[in-house]
Amino acid sequence: MAAKRFFNDAESDQDQPNEKRKRPRPSFASVIGEVVLVNSMQSLFSSLEPLLRRVVSEEVDHCLRRCSLRPMTRSPSMRIQALEPSSVQLVFPKKLSLPIFTASKILDEDNNPIQIQIVDKTNNTNGAQMLPIATDLPNPIKVEIVVLDGDFPTGGRDDWTTEEFENNILRERTGKRPLLTGDVNVTVRDGLTTIGEIEFTDNSSWIRSRKFRLGARVAPGTSACQGSRIREAITDAFVVKDHRGELYKKHHPPTLEDEVWRLEKIGKEGAFHKKLASENIHTVQDFLKLFVVDRSKLRKILGVGMSEKMWEVTVKHARTCVLGNKMFIFRGAHFALFLNPICQVLKAIVNGQVFPTRELSNINRTYIENLVREAYANWNSLEVVDAGLNETALLTQGDHVVEQYPNHHVEAMSRSAFDQNGHLGLAAADHHSKSVNVGYLVPSNSGSSNFECSNAISETREGSCDVGEEAETFSLLDTDDEDHDDGDRSSAQVVYESRKADSHKKRFRKKILSQEDEDDEIQSLSKQQGEGNSILYKKHHPPMLEDEVWRLEKTGKDGAFHKKLASENINTVQDFLKLFVVDRSKLRRILGVGMSEKMWERAMVNGQVFPIRDLSNINRTEIENLVREAYANWNSWKWSTQS
DNA sequence: ACTTCGCATCAGGTCACGAA
């Protein structure tokens, strides 16, 4: 594996912008590090030689490039005029569509090809009134699209000289294709042009700012500006990601059919993805169904490896899923249960009597719960119909409606739905005073495209929540006792969020978690599951002599202790134990005060697999000296294997 | 020659724990 790119000081040198174009090279420190490892001056020279050769080669290359470019890129007349005030400028009228990936077409925020305008900002104070101009300028004008460093212009300035602009143009890395390919040279007619297809060939991670800008300038050599400079255009800075990132892109909003790793915090083939897959949760729909039917089970599947914060992010993202308009009907001898695609009850018919959501509380709660679970278990056999629901019908369970729906349309609908029912309005859903657990969605009784929300459980911690008897109704979405705690937790989390900045954060979270009564079960489950997923870092019990030393408890791979030990040539468990036996205090010193006594003891418990025989009957000092000698000449001894 | 894919590694974030 090659070392990661280094960002040395030379790259930050503003006076040498071309430094950024260099192929990243090993830092001096990394070279020295290698040398220390091999511990020989010969290695030092052999390590430095290729580095020096490359540095010299690249510097010569850059000098040649700069010398060869400058005369071509700026005409003498342009150079003189560069610093003159200019009211005419190129602009990108629209922002770019983000994120941008390599090998993908660069488009504007409306997903249309990028445009470039020439505008005159004379008499324009706020930039909003700039208009394309076509007069007083030659027509057409050739324009070149270039890539700029994201840090340009420095200091947030909105003006620059032609030379500054030119010095911040980025070129491809050594051995790579041109950084920008496609229609990089365009012709502006009547003050406006559209760029066809352009795309990046390389990501932006290799420059210090990690961001690019697109720039547009009048093509070098064009002497057609009638004595005035046309100022260059630049876009906002943006990150260009490797095209592979596009494959892993999260969907906003996700669809029911999306694979579950499209949700935030669930990486493709990552630990959570595997855990979910092992429970047959493959799609966002699967995820949401289980969330509705048995939230605690879903939480346990993910385990403590998924923190509360991550869980919230994932759930929040999942909740933005568009549910579509399908309805699933679970029929029995005396009942029919109408469910939405994520197992929320829309309506129930029991013994011929129709129960819209508002009246579901009148039915035996356990009875309905069991039906829902049964429906969930037999999901594939349910009858599917087109319910004609509004396409934007979304989840509204267990959270503030506002938070769940960035879509204002849906928010408005939810608001009206609350009002219709005479239930809690959004205004009352004050973040600081209460949280609202919304029950389930139903199509409006009138059959209109609106839908209603029923408050199932509403918890108030500090303020009042006027939901009347509705608060006593039940929610099929909050089926177990834990979910009453969820009400508490939601409120608690609101309070917690408001205290985010203060130092009670961790203790407070711990307290909340303890209320959830899930630690032991989840932890043991998560540990079991986690072991399979973190096998790369797994500690060995017991460790083998040949094991790398970081297999011992409290010694993280590539962590501080690992490095300290490695620097003393203690690479294996055997090395560790040898020094432990021969000179325990030295070993302790190597690890330093960073390893607490408790950690030290734990590492010892894990490391001491071989009992040291009692030497009290033998001359201790003599034996110790022999052992030290043996240790010092370890590799020169002939060893026999004990039978 | 170029693309695709899998592997390995790294960076950065979050969290828990323990010591001071």
Added chain:
DNA sequence: TTCGTGACCTGATGCGAAGT
């Protein structure tokens, strides 16, 4: 309460092998 550290996660990406 603060700080240092390890653990473990996702996401990014360099590299080489295999495929086209």
